[in-house]
Amino acid sequence: xxxxxxxxxxxxxxxxxxxxxxxxxxxxxxxxxxxxxxxxxxxxxxxxxxxxxxxxxxxxxxxxxxxxxxxxxxxxxxxxxxxxxxxxxxxxxxxxxxxxxxxxxxxxxxxxxxxxxxxxxxxxxxxxxxxxxxxxxxxxxxxxxxxxxxxxxxxxxxxxxxxxxxxxxxxxxxxxxxxxxxxxxxxxxxxxxxxxxxxxxxxxxxxxxxxxxxxxxxxxxxxxxxxxxxxxxxxxxxxxxxxxxxxxxxxxxxxxxxxxxxxxxxxxxxxxxxxxxxxxxxxxxxxxxxxxxxxxxx
Amino acid sequence: xxxxxxxxxxxxxxxxxxxxxxxxxxxxxxxxxxxxxxxxxxxxxxxxxxxxxxxxxxxxxxxxxxxxxxxxxxxxxxxxxxxxxxxxxxxxxxxxxxxxxxxxxxxxxxxxxxxxxxxxxxxxxxxxxxxxxxxxxxxxxxxxxxxxxxxxxxxxxxxxxxxxxxxxxxxxxxxxxxxxxxxxxxxxxxxxxxxxxxxxxxxxxxxxxxxxxxxxxxxxxxxxxxxxxxxxxxxxxxxxxxxxxxxxxxxxxxxxxxxxxxxxxxxxxxxxxxxxxxxxxxxxxxxxxxxxxx
Amino acid sequence: xxxxxxxxxxxxxxxxxxxxxxxxxxxxxxxxxxxxxxxxxxxxxxxxxxxxxxxxxxxxxxxxxxxxxxxxxxxxxxxxxxxxxxxxxxxxxxxxxxxxxxxxxxxxxxxxxxxx
Numbered sequence: 001x002x003x004x005x006x007x008x009x010x011x012x013x014x015x016x017x018x019x020x021x022x023x024x025x026x027x028x029x030x031x032x033x034x035x036x037x038x039x040x041x042x043x044x045x046x047x048x049x050x051x052x053x054x055x056x057x058x059x060x061x062x063x064x065x066x067x068x069x070x071x072x073x074x075x076x077x078x079x080x081x082x083x084x085x086x087x088x089x090x091x092x093x094x095x096x097x098x099x100x101x102x103x104x105x106x107x108x109x110x111x112x113x114x115x116x117x118x119x120x121x122x123x124x125x126x127x128x129x130x131x132x133x134x135x136x137x138x139x140x141x142x143x144x145x146x147x148x149x150x151x152x153x154x155x156x157x158x159x160x161x162x163x164x165x166x167x168x169x170x171x172x173x174x175x176x177x178x179x180x181x182x183x184x185x186x187x188x189x190x191x192x193x194x195x196x197x198x199x200x201x202x203x204x205x206x207x208x209x210x211x212x213x214x215x216x217x218x219x220x221x222x223x224x225x226x227x228x229x230x231x232x233x234x235x236x237x238x239x240x241x242x243x244x245x246x247x248x249x250x251x252x253x254x255x256x257x258x259x260x261x262x263x264x265x266x267x268x269x270x271x272x273x274x275x276x277x278x279x280x281x282x283x284x285x286x287x288x289x290x291x292x293x294x295x296x297x298x
Numbered sequence: 299x300x301x302x303x304x305x306x307x308x309x310x311x312x313x314x315x316x317x318x319x320x321x322x323x324x325x326x327x328x329x330x331x332x333x334x335x336x337x338x339x340x341x342x343x344x345x346x347x348x349x350x351x352x353x354x355x356x357x358x359x360x361x362x363x364x365x366x367x368x369x370x371x372x373x374x375x376x377x378x379x380x381x382x383x384x385x386x387x388x389x390x391x392x393x394x395x396x397x398x399x400x401x402x403x404x405x406x407x408x409x410x411x412x413x414x415x416x417x418x419x420x421x422x423x424x425x426x427x428x429x430x431x432x433x434x435x436x437x438x439x440x441x442x443x444x445x446x447x448x449x450x451x452x453x454x455x456x457x458x459x460x461x462x463x464x465x466x467x468x469x470x471x472x473x474x475x476x477x478x479x480x481x482x483x484x485x486x487x488x489x490x491x492x493x494x495x496x497x498x499x500x501x502x503x504x505x506x507x508x509x510x511x512x513x514x515x516x517x518x519x520x521x522x523x524x525x526x527x528x529x530x531x532x533x534x535x536x537x538x539x540x541x542x543x544x545x546x547x548x549x550x551x552x553x554x555x556x557x558x559x560x561x562x563x564x565x566x567x568x569x570x571x572x573x574x575x576x577x578x579x580x581x582x583x584x585x586x587x588x589x590x591x592x
Numbered sequence: 593x594x595x596x597x598x599x600x601x602x603x604x605x606x607x608x609x610x611x612x613x614x615x616x617x618x619x620x621x622x623x624x625x626x627x628x629x630x631x632x633x634x635x636x637x638x639x640x641x642x643x644x645x646x647x648x649x650x651x652x653x654x655x656x657x658x659x660x661x662x663x664x665x666x667x668x669x670x671x672x673x674x675x676x677x678x679x680x681x682x683x684x685x686x687x688x689x690x691x692x693x694x695x696x697x698x699x700x701x702x703x704x705x706x707x708x
Contacts, residue, residue: 003647004662011657031392078576085334085391086575089526093572100565114612123704126612131698206656212688212702214653220519221655224399231396253660259682260625263407270400275385278393407683414684415708 006137010209012249013144017202018222019229019241020151024195026230028188029171031084033223034075034091035199037098038068040218042200043207044102044118050129050208051116052109057129061147061204068200069193071098076192080185095223102215123214130208144205151198155238167191228270234282243282305434306552312440314528314548316509318447319502320521321528321540326454326495329535330471331488333391337378337398339521340405341496342503345370346513347409349504350418360423360508367507368500374405375496379489387474387485402522406515416514423508439509446505447544450498451537467491499525527571611637615691615701622678628707632666632675632691640673644697648677649690653704663692684708 001009021035042064049060079090108117111126118124130140158164169177170187178184207213225248226241233244248266252258258265277283320339327335348370349363358366382397423442428435458464466487469477478484503521507513524547532543547567555563619630630648634641649663659682666677681687684707691701 004660007649007663008660011660015657031395079572082575085395088392088395089334089530090572090575093568093575096568097565097572100561100568103561104565112612125702128699131700134698210651210656210688210690210702211700216653217656219654224396225655225658227396228400231393249658249660253658261407261411262682263403267400267402267404267407271381271397274393274397274400275381278386278390410683410685416685416706 001138003137006141008249008253010137010141010144012245013141013148014202014206014209015226015229015249016148016242016245017151017205018199018226019233019245020155020238021195021199021202022223022226023230023235023238023241024155024191024198026227026235027171028167028191029174030080030188030192031088031227032091032192032195033088033220033227034093034095034098035195035226036218036220036223037075037091037095038072038196038199039203039206039222040095040098040102040213040215041071041196042068042203043213043218044105044124044203045200046204047124047127047207047213048107048117051124051127052111057133057204057208060129061201064200064204065197066200068203069197072196072199073189073193075196076189080188080192092220092223095218096220099215099218102218121215123212124207125212127207127211127213131211140209144209147201147205151201152238152242159238228266231280232270232273234277234280234286236279236282236284236287240280240282244280301433302556303553306556307549308434308436310549310552311444311545312437312548313552314545315440315444315447316502316506316544317524317528317547318541318544319443319450319505320499320525321532321544322447322451322454322537323495323498323502324525324529325532325535325537325540326491326498328529329537330467330491331383333383333386333394334526335378335383335398336395336522337374337382337401337405338495338499338525339523340402340518341371341374341378342499342521343513343515343518344374344405344409345372345500346420346503346507346517347413347418350420350507350513351413353421354418360421363421363508364501364504367504368497371500371503372493372496375492375499376489377401379492383492384485384489387488402518406518409515418513420507420511420513422511423505437509439505443502443505443509446501447541450501451541454537463487463490527567530571530574613641613693613697613699613701615703617689617691617703617705619679619705619707624680626681626683626707628679628681630666630677630679630689631669632677634673634675634691634693636697640671641697642668642672643695644693645695646675646677647692647694648679649692650679650681650687651690652683653686653688663690681707 018035018039021038022032025032045067046060046064049055049063050057075091075094079087082090102118103121105118106120108115108119116126166177166182166187170182170184174184229244229248230241232247233242234240252262252266324338327333327338345367349366352358352366353363378398378401382394382401386394386397424438426438428437429441458467466477466482469480469482470484470487474484507517528544528547529540530543531546532539532541550570551563551567554566614635616633617630619628622629632646632648634644646666647663648666650661652659661681664677664679666675668674669676686704686706689703689705691703693699
């Protein structure tokens with residue numbers, strides 16, 4: 001693979017984490033405009049762990065997941081009882097608060113005679129663990145996609161279990177879920193934390209891929225793109241968000257046909273698609289029909 | 299110290315009056331459609347760029363620039379309504395919100411394609427000195443904006459409570475189904491409300507860019523966020539609340555900027571939004587549904 | 593096998609002690625839309641860094657991962673530690689230029705620049 005292809009596939013893998021994170025909340029009936037905040041928490045936590053304290057990346061990634069989950073839990077606690085638009089706005093406010101907190105953090109430490117650590121709006125340089133470990137770009141690509149495959153496998157297992165059915169019921173009819181004795185608030189908090197952990201893991205990998213992060217990386221643009229990926233790809237299956245990422249980054253960006261006005265094409269595509277398929281290309285009905293057909297053939 | 303407090307408050311009111319104007323248009327859309335239009339600010343920015351383009355290429359007076367800004371914002375608003383809000387009228391508020399964001403990206407890229415520099419100059423509305431009371435100063439433009447905000451919210455109140463159009467709007471707010479049965483063309487009323495709100499946004503946009511004497515693509519996000527915040531503080535769906543919310547936000551920001559710095563100012567504004575949503579999700583001075591006129 | 597090796601690498605990697613590479617980049621508009629000729633100066637411990645392979649990419653700080661600028665190889669310039677590359681960007685604004693070093697030194701350095 002060429003260096004360019006490796007870069008594109010690594011980016012597709014990385015951005016899929018936050019798209020999946022948005023998807024998980026969407027199927028539970030909540031739309032978050034704030035997953036980019038938890039992606040940022042993961043990036044900063046993992047960066048601090050490896051670059052400042054020499055902790056190996058796998059351990060740092062676990063720390064980032066824990067931090068992402070904790071942050072999402074704390075944000076969810078007072079906001080998950082809010083309905084639709086209000087929850088969306090509250091998560092947006094939370095993510096912007098996190099971004100400004102990143103701007104305010106100046107926390108550095110001498111490593112090998114040079115200051116390393118988050119330096120406010122100047123960003124956080126020198127997250128070089130991957131280079132110091134001698135990991136080649138194609139190996140890092142493998143790490144990203146192996147982690148993503150693990151996450152996808154977990155989604156597939158959960159969606160086939162009772163847990164998955166409960167999740168979808170929660171999204172479609174929370175009152176029904178409540179009447180069946182499901183503790184809706186608690187359940188949603190758990191989902192929010194899981195989505196936060198997923199975003200945190202993506203952030204940790206992103207920080208190490210890029211070696212440099214800054215608060216602006218985690219602004220509203222990233223969050224809304226992740227939502228758009230999940231929504232255009234489809235809410236019927238976990239491969240929907242991936243399809244969304246592939247359409248934008250792979251097809252529109254990668255092909256370079258629309259260079260210079262890709263946002264106009266992508267924006268229009270999203271708006272028009274939402275008119276005809278408000279739950280995306282691979283929506284529940286499509287997935288159901290597909291399963292049905294496959295079942296009949298075998 | 300005391301002097302600073304008063305001067306900050308005045309500066310805050312000046313800034314807040316532009317927030318108030320933005321919030322009035324935002325509130326009109328939210329109050330009637332119960333939808334959040336994230337493209338509200340970007341449509342305003344689009345209008346501002348239309349006027350800037352005319353200003354750069356032709357000789358145009360201030361009034362012409364104001365009219366072009368408003369016309370551009372209304373045009374952009376109509377596009378947003380047709381593509382993001384009309385199709386989702388009975389469907390998901392969330393889909394409408396995401397679609398309106400998708401168009402935001404279009405506006406931003408369209409504007410930077412035609413005018414790629416980061417900043418453009420915009421002619422000032424007023425070049426003279428600010429008002430002075432002793433050693434306190436208040437910018438002239440702020441007074442114009444405040445007057446516009448109050449006049450527009452009062453005018454809207456009159457239109458909504460007195461005219462045939464207002465009656466139709468109130469009927470749609472109460473129950474779109476009943477309004478339809480009573481022979482009101484609901485989609486048309488919603489489009490009219492949207493265009494009215496866009497024109498208010500366009501006016502706000504003109505006043506803001508001519509006060510700052512420059513325009514950047516950031517104006518889109520800025521207008522949406524400030525309008526949204528002021529609307530939240532003012533109690534969703536109340537027009538006088540929107541004006542008050544804008545002023546409160548402006549004063550709060552001015553003081554926190556002075557004492558804590560610009561980042562803490564933004565942090566505080568978002569904290570306020572978050573706190574309000576968590577504690578009082580339906581606005582600070584929640585208007586009962588009978589009072590929520592727009 | 594490769595996976596096991598990778599997993600081992602991930603857990604056991606020890607940071608190599610080496611001085612950080614400093615980078616400076618100077619870009620001028622060239623012929624063509626959003627095309628720039630860039631001069632990159634690399635140094636380590638105050639001395640020019642020679643004989644490394646430099647690949648130059650770019651990403652936008654506000655919307656990371658979504659712009660895949662094709663990385664280009666930089667050619668060594670006339671002076672020691674100098675490298676030249678032609679960058680083709682997608683839009684104006686602030687870019688995080690990504691210098692990926694390989695060969696004698698393995699590292700990645702990000703330099704932020706405004707491209708108007």
